[in-house]
Amino acid sequence: xxxxxxxxxxxxxxxxxxxxxxxxxxxxxxxxxxxxxxxxxxxxxxxxxxxxxxxxxxxxxxxxxxxxxxxxxxxxxxxxxxxxxxxxxxxxxxxxxxxxxxxxxxxxxxxxxxxxxxxxxxxxxxxxxxxxxxxxxxxxxxxxxxxxxxxxxxxxxxxxxxxxxxxxxxxxxxxxxxxxxxxxxxxxxxxxxxxxxxxxxxxxxxxxxxxxxxxxxxxxxxxxxxxxxxxxxxxxxxxxxxxxxxxxxxxxxxxxxxxxxxxxxxxxxxxxxxxxxxxxxxxxxxxxxxxxxxxxxxxxxxxxxxxxxxxxxxxxxx
Amino acid sequence: xxxxxxxxxxxxxxxxxxxxxxxxxxxxxxxxxxxxxxxxxxxxxxxxxxxxxxxxxxxxxxxxxxxxxxxxxxxxxxxxxxxxxxxxxxxxxxxxxxxxxxxxxxxxxxxxxxxxxxxxxxxxxxxxxxxxxxxxxxxxxxxxxxxxxxxxxxxxxxxxxxxxxxxxxxxxxxxxxxxxxxxxxxxxxxxxxxxxxxxxxxxxxxxxxxxxxxxxxxxxxxxxxxxxxxxxxxxxxxxxxxxxxxxxxxxxxxxxxxxxxxxxxxxxxxxxxxxxxxxxxxxxxxxxxxxxxxxxxxxxxxxxxxxxxxxxxxxxxxxxxxxxxxxxxxxxxxxxxxxxxxxxxxxxxxxxxxxxxxxxxx
Numbered sequence: 023x024x025x026x027x028x029x030x031x032x033x034x035x036x037x038x039x040x041x042x043x044x045x046x047x048x049x050x051x052x053x054x055x056x057x058x059x060x061x062x063x064x065x066x067x068x069x070x071x072x073x074x075x076x077x078x079x080x081x082x083x084x085x086x087x088x089x090x091x092x093x094x095x096x097x098x099x100x101x102x103x104x105x106x107x108x109x110x111x112x113x114x115x116x117x118x119x120x121x122x123x124x125x126x127x128x129x130x131x132x133x134x135x136x137x138x139x140x141x142x143x144x145x146x147x148x149x150x151x152x153x154x155x156x157x158x159x160x161x162x163x164x165x166x167x168x169x170x171x172x173x174x175x176x177x178x179x180x181x182x183x184x185x186x187x188x189x190x191x192x193x194x195x196x197x198x199x200x201x202x203x204x205x206x207x208x209x210x211x212x213x214x215x216x217x218x219x220x221x222x223x224x225x226x227x228x229x230x231x232x233x234x235x236x237x238x239x240x241x242x243x244x245x246x247x248x249x250x251x252x253x254x255x256x257x258x259x260x261x262x263x264x265x266x267x268x269x270x271x272x273x274x275x276x277x278x279x280x281x282x283x284x285x286x287x288x289x290x291x292x293x294x295x296x297x298x299x300x301x302x303x304x305x306x307x308x309x310x311x312x313x314x315x316x317x318x319x320x321x322x323x324x325x326x327x328x329x330x331x332x333x334x335x336x337x338x339x340x
Numbered sequence: 341x342x343x344x345x346x347x348x349x350x351x352x353x354x355x356x357x358x359x360x361x362x363x364x365x366x367x368x369x370x371x372x373x374x375x376x377x378x379x380x381x382x383x384x385x386x387x388x389x390x391x392x393x394x395x396x397x398x399x400x401x402x403x404x405x406x407x408x409x410x411x412x413x414x415x416x417x418x419x420x421x422x423x424x425x426x427x428x429x430x431x432x433x434x435x436x437x438x439x440x441x442x443x444x445x446x447x448x449x450x451x452x453x454x455x456x457x458x459x460x461x462x463x464x465x466x467x468x469x470x471x472x473x474x475x476x477x478x479x480x481x482x483x484x485x486x487x488x489x490x491x492x493x494x495x496x497x498x499x500x501x502x503x504x505x506x507x508x509x510x511x512x513x514x515x516x517x518x519x520x521x522x523x524x525x526x527x528x529x530x531x532x533x534x535x536x537x538x539x540x541x542x543x544x545x546x547x548x549x550x551x552x553x554x555x556x557x558x559x560x561x562x563x564x565x566x567x568x569x570x571x572x573x574x575x576x577x578x579x580x581x582x583x584x585x586x587x588x589x590x591x592x593x594x595x596x597x598x599x600x601x602x603x604x605x606x607x608x609x610x611x612x613x614x615x616x617x618x619x620x621x622x623x624x625x626x627x628x629x630x631x632x633x634x635x636x637x638x639x640x641x642x643x644x645x646x647x648x649x650x651x652x653x654x655x656x657x658x659x660x661x662x663x664x665x666x667x668x669x670x671x672x673x674x675x676x677x678x679x680x681x682x683x684x685x686x687x688x689x690x691x692x693x694x695x696x697x698x699x700x701x702x
Contacts, residue, residue: 300539
C-alpha cells in the first residue's frame with residue numbers, strides 16, 4: 023500500500039509537470055503578447071523592451087521554464103496582469119468559491135442520484151423507473167450550460183409572475199449562509215447537481231441491477247430475509263463498489279471549477295479566472311490553473327483507487 | 341490486461357509463420373468454384389449483419405424521429421438562409437433607406453431601430469439587442485455547428501482509424517505512442533486544452549485566414565482552430581476503440597484463414613478488418629458529434645470561438661445572457677435549438693448502439 027502510494031505520487035508529479043510543460047510550450051509560441059496588451063495605448067518600443075526584460079520574457083525558453091519552476095516552488099509566482107499580484111492570491115480568491123459550489127453540488131448529486139438509481143433498479147421497468155431514466159438520459163445528454171440557461175429563464179419567469187426578486191446571477195460571500203447568500207447559491211448548486219445526478223443515477227441503476235441478479239441475492243431471499251434487508255444490506259453495499267471510483271474522481275474535480283456554470287451565473291471562481299487569463303495571455307496564471315486541474319484529476323484517480331481497496335478488501339494495490 | 345494481450349501476440353504469430361509457407365497452392369485450390377458453393381448461392385440469401393442492423397434501426401421509432409430531426413436541421417442550415425432572404429416586404433430603414441429581405445434577413449445586418457423585437461411577420465423569431473434577425477443568426481449558427489462537427493469527425497475518424505489500426509494490428513512503437521499519448525490527454529482536461537489552444541492561436545488565425553475569401557471577414561476563421569482543438573482532444577479515444585476492436589479481430593479465425601491463403605497485410609486490413617470496424621466507428625463518431633457540437637457552443641459561449649460579426653449558437657447564448665432578465669426570449673431560442681440538436685444526436689447514437697451492437701444492450 024505504502025509503496026503503491028509513493029509510486030503513484032511520483033507518477034502524479036510527472037503528469038503535472040508534463041501538463042505544465044505543455045502549457046508552457048503553448049504559451050511560448052503564442053502570438054499574443056501580454057506586455058503589449060498590458061501597455062495598451064502607452065506602447066513605445068523602448069518601454070516594451072524594458073518591461074519584456076523585467077518579466078524575463080526575452081530569455082531563451084529553457085531559462086524561462088526554469089524561472090517558472092523556481093518561482094513556482096517558492097510560491098512567489100506573479101501574474102503579468104492585475105498589478106503583479108501573486109498567483110497564489112488570485113487562486114485564493116477563486117478556489118474557495120469553486121470548491122464551495124462543487125462540494126455542495128456533489129453532496130446534492132450523491133444524495134439524489136444514488137437513491138434515485140437504486141429505486142429505479144428495485145422497481146425496474148415500472149413507470150417510476152422509466153420516467154426517472156428518461157429524465158436522467160436527457161440531463162446526461164445536455165451540457166450544464168443549457169440546464170443553467172433554462173434554470174435562469176425559469177427564475178425570470180417566476181420573478182415576473184410572482185413579483186419576487188430572486189437573483190439571476192452572481193454568488194454571495196463564500197462559505198456564508200445568510201438568506202441572501204442562499205438565494206444566490208441555491209440555483210447554481212442545483213444546476214451543478216443536476217448535471218451529475220444523471221450520471222450517478224444511471225451508474226447506480228446499472229450496478230444495482232447487476233447485483234440484484236446475483237446468486238447470493240437469490241439465496242438471501244430464499245432463506246426468508248425481509249426485502250429491505252436484502253436490498254439495503256446485501257445488494258446496496260456491493261452495488262456501491264463501482265460508484266466509489268466515480269466519487270473519488272468527482273472529489274478530485276472539486277477544485278477544478280466548472281467553466282460553464284461559473285460563466286452563466288457570473289461566479290468569480292477558478293474557471294472564470296482561467297478564462298480571463300487565457301483571453302489576456304496571462305501565462306503564469308494559465309500554467310498554474312492548468313496544473314491545478316491536472317492535479318485534481320490525478321489525485322481524484324488516486325483517491326478512487328484507494329477507496330476501492332477500502333470498500334472491497336479483496337482488491338490489492340500493487 | 342497488458343500481460344494477456346502480450347501472450348495473445350506471441351501465440352498466433354508462432355502458429356502463423358509456418359502456415360504462410362504452405363499458402364500458395366492452397367490459394368489456387370480455393371479459387372475454383374466447387375458445386376457445393378454454387379448450391380449455396382441459389383438458396384434464398386440471408387441478411388448480412390449490416391442489413392439486419394439496419395432493419396433493427398428502422399423498427400426503432402425514436403431513431404427515425406432523431407434522424408428526421410437531424411436531417412431537417414441540416415437542410416434548414418443550408419437551404420434556409422437563401423429562402424428566408426427572399427421572404428418579406430420592403431422595409432424603410434432609418435439609416436439605409438428602403439431595404440429588402442435580402443438585406444435585413446442577413447445574419448450580420450444590424451437594424452438599430454428594431455432592437456429586442458419579439459417574433460413578428462418581418463422577423464420570424466424576433467431580433468437581438470443590436471437589431472439582428474434571430475432566425476437568420478440561428479441558421480448561420482447551425483451551419484457553423486454542423487460544419488465544425490463535420491470537420492472534427494473527418495479528422496477524428498481519419499486519425500483514429502489510422503493510428504488505432506496500426507497500433508492494434510502491428511503493436512510496437514505506434515501502440516506505445518498511442519498508449520502514452522492517450523494517458524497524457526486523459527490527464528489533461530480536454531475542454532481546458534481546447535480553450536488554451538483556441539485562446540492562444542485564435543486571434544492570429546483570424547488574421548491569417550481572413551485573407552482567404554471564403555472565411556472572409558465574418559469572424560469564422562477561428563472555426564478552424566476550434567475544430568482543430570476539438571479534433572485533437574477526441575481522436576485518441578477513437579483510436580483506442582479501434583485498437584481494441586482490431587486486437588480482437590486479429591485473433592479470429594477468418595483473419596487466420598486469410599493470412600494462411602497468403603493475403604498481404606494491407607489487404608487483410610482493408611478487406612477483412614476495416615469492414616468489421618464499421619459499426620464501432622459509426623457509433624462512436626455519432627456519439628462524438630453531440631459532444632463536438634456542445635464543445636463548439638461552449639467555446640463560443642466563453643467568448644473564445646466564433647467572434648462577433650459571425651454567428652454561432654454558443655455566441656448567441658453568450659450575447660443574450662446579460663438580457664435574460666428583460667428579454668428571456670433571446671437566450672431561450674438558441675438554447676432550445678441546441679437542446680434539440682444535442683438530444684437528437686445523442687439519442688440517435690444510443691439507438692445505433694442498440695441496433696448495431698445488440699450484445700451491449702443494457
